[in-house]
Amino acid sequence: MRRLIFILVLIAATAGSAWAGDEVPTALSNKEAIDLVQTHANYLWTLIAAALVFFMQAGFAMVETGFTRAKNAINILMKNLMDFSVGSIVYWAVGFGIMFGTTTTGWFGTDGFFLSDFTPGGDPWVLAFWMFQVVFAATAATIVSGAMAERTKFVSYLIYSAIVSTVIYPVFGSWAWGSLYHGNGWLEGLGFIDFAGSTVVHSVGGWAALAGAIVLGPRIGKYGPDGKPRAIMGHNMPLAALGVFILWLGWFGFNPGSTTTADKSIAMIFVNTNLAAAAGACTALITSWIKFGKPEVGMTLNGALAGLVAITAGCANVSPASAIIIGAIAGVLVVISVLFIDKIKIDDPVGAVSVHGVNGAWGTLAAGIFNIGGTTATIIGVQLIGIAACFVYTFGIAFIMFKIITATIGLRVSPEEETEGLDVIEHGGSAYPDFETSTYAQS
Amino acid sequence: MRRLIFILVLIAATAGSAWAGDEVPTALSNKEAIDLVQTHANYLWTLIAAALVFFMQAGFAMVETGFTRAKNAINILMKNLMDFSVGSIVYWAVGFGIMFGTTTTGWFGTDGFFLSDFTPGGDPWVLAFWMFQVVFAATAATIVSGAMAERTKFVSYLIYSAIVSTVIYPVFGSWAWGSLYHGNGWLEGLGFIDFAGSTVVHSVGGWAALAGAIVLGPRIGKYGPDGKPRAIMGHNMPLAALGVFILWLGWFGFNPGSTTTADKSIAMIFVNTNLAAAAGACTALITSWIKFGKPEVGMTLNGALAGLVAITAGCANVSPASAIIIGAIAGVLVVISVLFIDKIKIDDPVGAVSVHGVNGAWGTLAAGIFNIGGTTATIIGVQLIGIAACFVYTFGIAFIMFKIITATIGLRVSPEEETEGLDVIEHGGSAYPDFETSTYAQS
Amino acid sequence: MRRLIFILVLIAATAGSAWAGDEVPTALSNKEAIDLVQTHANYLWTLIAAALVFFMQAGFAMVETGFTRAKNAINILMKNLMDFSVGSIVYWAVGFGIMFGTTTTGWFGTDGFFLSDFTPGGDPWVLAFWMFQVVFAATAATIVSGAMAERTKFVSYLIYSAIVSTVIYPVFGSWAWGSLYHGNGWLEGLGFIDFAGSTVVHSVGGWAALAGAIVLGPRIGKYGPDGKPRAIMGHNMPLAALGVFILWLGWFGFNPGSTTTADKSIAMIFVNTNLAAAAGACTALITSWIKFGKPEVGMTLNGALAGLVAITAGCANVSPASAIIIGAIAGVLVVISVLFIDKIKIDDPVGAVSVHGVNGAWGTLAAGIFNIGGTTATIIGVQLIGIAACFVYTFGIAFIMFKIITATIGLRVSPEEETEGLDVIEHGGSAYPDFETSTYAQS
Amino acid sequence: MKKIEAVIKPFKLDDVKDALNKIGVKGMTISEVKGFGRQKGHKETYRGAEYQVDFVPKIKIDLVVDAAMSDQVVAAIKESASSGKIGDGKIFVMSVDEAVRIRTGETGRDAI
C-alpha cells in the first residue's frame, strides 16, 4: 500500500505541500498545516458518517422484510439492494448535477454530471461530498419501497426508483440544499431550516410513497368485505427490530454527519438524535398500549423511527429538552397517522408514509418552533412554505409518474402472482425453502 | 446545512475564535488552534465510540432473542428496545446527575440533572460525555433482561429497568468513575482500576440479573421431576451468532472509547480487546468439547463475550499477552459457571450472570494481577474491595427491589401465559406468523 | 478512566512530550504537535477501519449461513466465529512475523512474532498496524469456509483455517505488502499494484477455496444421475442479503482504511468502492435476468460482492468512471463463473471461488489497465505475474494441504452425517428447534 | 359416523370453513400438506440451477360427522372448495367406529 501512498500524495496536492516539509516551520506554514489536519478530520468524519448512512439501507431492508410476508421476502430485499445500486449510478451520472450543480434559475443545477467536477490532482472534496449525498438520495428512494411492498412489479420498481434518484429527489434537494455546493435554491434563500433532511429526504420519500400506495391500491385481503382494515402480519419481528436498531445507528451518521465538519457541534446533534428516538419509542408504546390494550411491537418500532425522522430537521438548532418533546409528539403522531391511513383505505404495509412523510413534516415545523435562538412568525412561515412545497411538488410529480407507469408497463402484479407470492413469480425462488410456512394464514 | 454551520460555530464559541482568523497567526494562536483540532478529534472519537456502543443494544437483542424461544421473541425484543429508550430518558433526567454530579459525600452526585450543565454557547463537552455514558448505562440495564427472559411481566420489566438506569447503576458508577466529571467516588479514591467497566457496567448488570433470576425462579419445565436441569433450546442460532459479532464490534467502542481521547493509547486497547475475545471463544470451545463431547455453539458464543467482559477492566493496563491469558481463563470460567448456576437451580436462559457477573469480577481482579506496571498486594486488595462492594451493593439492592415488585404489581406472568408464550398474551402478536412452529417440542 | 489516562500518557511517550506543555510554544514545538495530532488521526482512522473490516466477519457468516441449508447453520456459524478467533491467536503468534518481519530472502519474514516489536513505553503503531492486518488475514481465511460448506469436518476446518492464517496467507502477503512494515517482498519490488488486496486477500482465499472444493468433492445430491447440477437452495435469503449489506459496509474500512492515513485520498477510494459494488449488482442482475429469464437474488448479491472484490486492488489508482466499468465487468464475470464452476462439477455453495478468486484476479488486472496515471505493458505484465504467482502458489500449497488432511484425519464428514446435517452430528444441536423444517425437500 | 378427509387449495380454506359452519359443523382439524397430482408444481432457479418443485401446498381437512350428515358435508365442501381449476383437490369418506370427547368422555355422536 505504501508505494501507492506516494501516488496518492501527488494526487492530494495540498497534502503534499504540507507534509513534504523538512524545511523550517514558520507560524504561517504551521497554520496551513493545522488547517490541513482539520480538513483531514472533516474528510474522515464526513466519510465515516456516509458509511453509517449507507448502513441504513440494511436497516430499511430488514424493517421492510420483517413487516411483510415471507412469500415476498426476496422481492423486498432485491428492491432495497437495487434502489441503492441503481440509485448510486444515476446519482453519479445525473442526480448530483441537478441537485448541486450551478443553477441560473434556482430551480435545479445544470453541471457537475458524471462527477465531472473532480479532476485527478484537484481537490477531492467533491468526492467526499458526493459520497455523503448519494447515501441520502438512496434513503429517499428506498423509503418508497416499503409503502408499495408486496404488490409492485419489480421492473416498474426499478424504473421509478431510478427516476426518484435522478430527478424527483435532486430537484427538491437543490431548492433547499443546493448552496452546500455550487447551487443556490429558492427555498434555502428564504432561510428554510432543514438541517439533515426531515423534509428534503424523509418527506420527499414519504409523499412519493403515499402517491405510490394510492395509485397501486391496497393488497388483496387488506380490507374485509365490511371495508374494515384487516391485519396482514409481518413475518419476522426480530428482523424488523434489528432493522430499527441499524437505522438508529445510521442516524448517528445521518444527523451529526450533516455538519460535514469535525467540530464540537456534533455532540449536541448526537444527543438530540438519541433523545428524540427514545422519546418516540416511549410515547408510541404508551399510545399503542392505550389504544389497543397491549403494547404493540410494530407501532413501538415505528415510534422510534418517527422520533428520528422528526428530529432530523432541527437536530442542530434545538435543545436536548426540545428534542425529547419533538420525539414524544412524533411517537403519538405516528400511531394516529398509521391508523388514519389504514382507515382511509391506503395500504402502507410498513408505515412509511406516517413515519417519513407525516413526521418529516412535523419535524420541519418543530425545527422552527423550538429553534434554540428563539422563533418568529417568519421562521414558522418559511418552514410551512417548505413543507407545503415538498408535498405539492413530490406528491404531484410522483402521482403522475406512477399513473404513467400504470398506463404503460403496468405498476402492479397480477392477482395470481400476488396470492402466490412475488418471490416465486418474479424471482423464481423462495426465501426460506427449508422451513414449513403456513399457506392459509396469510395467503 | 452550511447556513446552520454558522449558527453552530457561534454556539461552539471556542471553535469560533480559532477559525475566525484571517489575522496573522502566532505561535500562541497556533498552539490554541492545535489544541482545538485535537479536541475535535477527541469529540469525534468519543461520539463514534458511543455509536458503536449503542449498536451493542442490537447485539444484546439478537443474542437474547436467539437464545430464547420463538413464542417470546417479540417480548424480548421489546424489552431490549425499551430499556434503552426509557433508560435514555431517565439517565438524562436523573441518572447522569447522580453518577457524575458534584458530590459532597462521595456516595453520589446531586447536580447536573436534565443535562442542566449544558448551556447554549457553552462548552458542549458535557453532551459528548453524556452520550458516551448513556450507552454504558443502557448496557448495564439490558444485561438483566437476558437472565429474566421468558417469564417476566413486561410492565414490571419497564419499571425495574428504569430503576437500574436511574439509581442502581449511577450510584455505583459514581463510586468508581465520578471524578471523570464533577464527582469523586470513594472507590476511585482508593485507586480502583476498572478502565471500561468490567465491574461498573458488567458486574452491576450481572449481579442484578442474578438477583432477578433468583426472585423469579426457573421457567416452567427447566427442571425435570428429578430436579435435573433440562435444555430449553434457543430458537435462532444465526441471530444469536450475529448478536455476538455485533457485540464484539461494539466493544471496539466500549473499551478504546473509554479514553474519550483520540491518542495512540487506543491501539493497545483495540488489540487487547480483540485477543481476549478470541482467546475466550477458543477456550470455551475446547471446554465444551471436553465436557460435552461436542463443540457446543451456545457456550462458544458465551466464551467470546466472557473474554470481552473480562478484558474490559484491564484493557488499557495489561499487555496483549496478558489479554490472551485473561480471555482464555474467562472462556473456561464461563462454561463452568453456566453449568454451576444451572445446577443450583437458578435459571439464566442466556448466561448473563456467568458472562457479565462472574467474568466482570474476574476481569477486575485480572486488571490488578496483570497490571503492566507490575502489581502489589494493595492493588489486588483494592480490586477485591471493588468487586465485593459491587456484589454486596448491587445484589442486595436489586434483590430488595425485585421482592418489592413481586409483592406489589407482581414480577412474573401466570403459568398459562408462560406456556402460551409472552408474545400472544403480553403483546397480542406473534413474531413469525408465516412459519409453522412446533408446539410441543418446547412448550 | 482518567486516572489511567495518566499511565497511558506515560506509555505514549511522544504524546506526553507534546501535551505536557505549559512552556511557551515555538514554531518547532507546534510543528511537532501538529504532526502528533495528524498521527492521532491516522491511528483513529486505521483502527476504526479495522473495526469495520472485523464486522465483515459477521457479513461472511450471514451470507454463508443464508446460502446453505438450515441443518448446517450452526456448523457454518461456528466456522466463521472460530476462524477469526483461532486466526487472531495464530496471527499474533506467528503469521504477522512471517508477513511483516524483516526478511533476508524476500520470501518471508522471520521476526516480530508474538507482537515482540511492541514494548510498553515504545511506539504503539505496530499494535494499530497489527490490528488492521489481523482482520485482513481473517478475511482470507473465512472465504474458504463458504466453498467447503455443508460437508467439511469441523476439526479439520479448524486445522486448515489455522494453517491459512499462520502460513499460507502471510507468506504471499509478505511478497506483496511486506515493506509496509519491516519486510520487503519480491512482488512489490516489481511494482505490483494491489492496494487493498484483490489478490493478496481475496484471490488467496478464493484459490484456497477452489482447492478445498475440488479435494472435497460436491455435496450429496448436488449433481443428478444425469450429471446436471441441481439446485441446493440456501435456507435464509434475508440473512444472506443482510450479510451482503454488512460486507459492503465493511469494505468502506477495507479499501479506504488501507491508506492507514487520515488524508484526502480516502474520498476517492470511498467513491470507487461504492460505485463498483453498485455496478456489479446491476450487471449481475441483468445477466441473471437474461440467462434465467428472471432476476435471481443469489447472483445479484454475488454481483455486488464481485464488484467490491474487483475494485479492491485499484480503488486508489483508478477514476470513479473506471470503477464503474471494473464493477460492471465483475458483475457479469461472477455469473458466468458460477455457472462454469457448477458445470465442471466443482461444488461451491456460496460462489466464493467466483467472487473472490476470479474477480480478485480480474480486479488486479484492472488496477493495471485503468491506472489513473496511464498504463504500460510493464505494469500489465507485473500485474499478470502477481495474479499467476498467487494462483500457482496458493492453489498448489492449499491442494497439498487438503490432500494431507484427507489422508490423515479426514476432511469430509460421513454421508450419514451429511444427510442428517452437521449441526446434529458435529455440534449436537439444531439451529431452529422451534420451527418445522421440511425434511425431504433438501435432505 | 363418517370421517371426511378433504384436500383443498389453501386460499379456499376460509370459504370452506364458513360453508361448513353454515350447515352446523362444529369442529374440524386441519393440517398443512403437500399434494402431487395433475396439477404440476413450478420451476425455481437458484444460482443458475433449475429446481422442480413437485409438490403443491394444500390444506387437508379432517372432519368426523354423523353418517347422516356425511353427504351434506361433502356437498358443502365440494361447493365451497371448487375454483374449477386443476388442483382443486379431493374429498374422501371413511367409516369411523368410535369417537370420544376427551374432556367429558362422551362417545359416539355426542362426542363430535
Place this chain on the structure above:
Amino acid sequence: MKKIEAVIKPFKLDDVKDALNKIGVKGMTISEVKGFGRQKGHKETYRGAEYQVDFVPKIKIDLVVDAAMSDQVVAAIKESASSGKIGDGKIFVMSVDEAVRIRTGETGRDAI
C-alpha cells in the same frame, strides 16, 4: 387392527406418550395440526388492525394397534390427555385392513 386418531393439546403430548408406553404401545406417529371447535382462538393486534386466529394448535396422534388393545389405548389417551378444559380434543377409532412393516415385510399384528 384399529387405527386410533387422537387430537390433543400440545403440552399434553409427553403425558400421553408416557401413558401409552406404560401399556406397551411401541410406536406412534404424530403431526402438528390446527383445530377448530368449541375452544375459540384468540385475537391478535398488528399495527392497530385486529386479527382473529380461528385455529388452535393441536397435536394429532396416529396409532395403529391390535383390535384387542383398542379400548385400553383409548382409555389411556383419554386419561392422560384430559385437562378438563374445553379443547382437550377427540379420539377417533377406525378399522385397518392391513399393516406392513417396510423393513421386514411383516404384516398384520407383527407389523406394529
Place this chain on the structure above:
Amino acid sequence: MKKIEAVIKPFKLDDVKDALNKIGVKGMTISEVKGFGRQKGHKETYRGAEYQVDFVPKIKIDLVVDAAMSDQVVAAIKESASSGKIGDGKIFVMSVDEAVRIRTGETGRDAI
C-alpha cells in the same frame, strides 16, 4: 377403494414417488410427521443440558387407490422405501367408502 397410509424416511420420498409413478399412481398427498418407535431419537446438548429428541422426522404418504391396485401399491412402496435399517416405517391399508374430485364432482374410481 382403499386408502394407503405409509410412514417413511424423508430421504426415501423421491424413490417412492418414482416407484408409484411407474405403476401409474397419479396422485398422492404427503405431510411432515414425527415418528416414535423402535428407532430411537438422538441426544442434543444445549448449553450443557442434555436434551432427548424422542421423535424422528418422517414423511407420511396418503394415497387413495382402486381396491384392485392396493396390493401392487403396497408392494411398490415396500420396495422403494426400504433401507433395511430400523425406522423404515409402516404401511397401513384402510377402506374408503367414497371419493370425490372437487373440480368435476366425479366420484368413485374416476375421482382418483
